[in-house]
Amino acid sequence: LHLACHGKPNRQQPFESFFAMRDGPFMIKDIIRSDWQDPEFAFLSACHTTVGDEKSPDESIHLAAAMQFSGFCSVVGSMWSNDEEVAQEIVSAFY
Numbered sequence: 001l002h003l004a005c006h007g008k009p010n011r012q013q014p015f016e017s018f019f020a021m022r023d024g025p026f027m028i029k030d031i032i033r034s035d036w037q038d039p040e041f042a043f044l045s046a047c048h049t050t051v052g053d054e055k056s057p058d059e060s061i062h063l064a065a066a067m068q069f070s071g072f073c074s075v076v077g078s079m080w081s082n083d084e085e086v087a088q089e090i091v092s093a094f095y
Contacts, residue, residue: 001039001072004087007046007063014061019046028066039072043094045087049077 006020018025044064052060064077076094 001042002045002091003042004045004091007044007049007078009048009051009062011052014052017061017063017066019044019063028061028063031063031066032070034070036071039067039070040074042067042072042075043091044075044077045082045091047078047081050079 003019008018008020008025010016010018015028018027018030042064044067046063049063050065052062052065062077064075067075067077082090
């Protein structure tokens with residue numbers, strides 16, 4: 001799975017964090033409820049997909065963690081804002 005969109009973390013209400021998709025938000029609670037078929041790898045080309053609570057970083061719930069909790073064996077995410085051109089370079093180098 002490769003998602004190229006905006007990531008919107010919510011540090012106060014982590015389950016309200018979401019990917020901004022064309023047809024509306026894809027929230028952590030939606031990710032967890034999804035019935036993925038053989039989820040192996042997810043590349044999250046979106047901003048702030050691994051950002052959680054600063055006060056308890058070892059216990060954070062974020063978009064990348066939600067993908068792992070829902071069954072993906074490997075997940076690539078980001079901790080910062082992504083410039084579109086830089087993201088294209090990263091994706092090209094990765095794949």
